[in-house]
Amino acid sequence: MSATARKTAPMPDDIRAMKGASPIVSLTAYTTPMARMMDDYCDFVLVGDSVGMVLHGLPSTLGVTMEMMILHGQAVARGLQKAMLVIDMPFGSYEQGPAQAFSNAARIMAETGAAAVKLEGGVHMAETIAFLVARGVPVMAHIGLTPQSINTLGGYKVQGRGDQTEALMRDAHAVADAGAFSVVLEKVPASLADRMTAELAIPTIGIGASAGCDGQILVVDDMLGLFTAFKPKFVKRYAALGAVGEAAIAEYAAEVRARSFPGPEHIFADAAPQKAPQK
Template sequence: MSAAGNVNSITPPDFQAQKGKTPLVCLTAYTTPMARLVDPHCDLVLVGDSVGMVLHGLPSTIGVTLDMMIMHGQAVRRGTERALMVVDMPFGSYEEGPQQALRNAARLMAETGCAAVKLEGGETMAETIAFLSRRGIPVMAHVGLTPQAVNTFGGYKVQGRGGDGDRIRQDAVAVSEAGAFSVVLEKVPEPLARTITEEIAIPTIGIGASPACDGQILVVDDALGMFTDFRPKFVKAYAELGRDAEAAIAAYAGDVRQNRFPAAEHVFGDIAQSISRGNAA
């Protein structure tokens, strides 16, 4: 396990150099066990502020704090050796200006050992991205649907349709020129994602965007089918662990209520013998 601050096998320059090559594989992780599972298979592991909704039951990412991101970042750091580790900057931790962003990004990197931070926004964040990049903080940008601005958008709606596509394209160009090493394109039409990917010099990472992107990212819990009540259109579930977990929990509850668990093989010493005698009787 890498100690905080050690360099993983994949660095931001390595990641950026994969532009136009083999598609980049990215997933979220919020805990040490999950990080250990995804690390061997991924080029990038994102400690996303989606942790607020996925693990903490928040209605959006807006309530996520810097301390929450640091705690989960430290957990993921303990399970990540190969993949590039990136941590989201939460709402309110960077919008005030470059100096605020620098203080909080530096704290994230120092306390989690991550190699880069991610922040949302296009042209409005270009100055901040450039400021951080010049000071040794690699930045992954995020344009299109930016969940921290969900109230401005009026919900989790596709962005960049029709004439609005120029806004998203300009955002992507701006963050690329500002020094971001990659950019997430979220919930934008396929032709727009394809155009942006062809136009800018940094890798585009799609989530509900396009197979033309340079890579893809999903929330790992979505990919594993952990949720049985909602599944976004852009998600492909590679397992149905939510349904399996419900069935397993129901089976456990039934065994306890019917005195089938614990059985003799689960108990120590004389109690195990008495259970065996009781079953024989």
């Protein structure tokens, strides 16, 4: 499904139908200008709870609130016409049970216009996923490294190696059987991600997984080189905009201090004196 061929944004069923047919392209976005930039190229755009670290300087995603997700979701929605909008459910907004999850998911969708929500977890979230889907809330699942569980996982480690392999496979099948229309695989060994892609009827979206996944997603600020606090192994930087921006700011500061900016072309002259009316 090419960007040029699309006239309207795809829906979750369209993303599901892309499995095995066309690689699914996705990025995160948090602002209207960034959403506009990627709208022609992405099949879906995710407003990730990574916004807490990338834009708000939080040490993890755990401090992200519903209000933050809705605010950034509304901003991204204004920049999209062709790509589907998916929004992360933040930590604490769905873990209490299916009823809590539905209440918050319904609020996110109603206030942003998102087509779907994403939530983290495997077997233990299957009941919640099924509850949401049965009530009209499309769900993108997320397994492997789940950043909201970072305190119990013991760090940002690869998931699914050794004794963890079959447990993670059970997670994958559980979310698919529960009705998720796709599943994000984060920091999963390539061979296991390929196995999941082969066995699941829904698309797999890789981030630090395998090129064989049905799609890929990256945090846009990572791939553009805007976020430079750290660089995960799975990130390829397609630009170094952070360095370009810093150089531009340094040049601006130097010109202000030298009083060479603003120049004549940047300021406004006094109004020309009006001619006295002729008698």
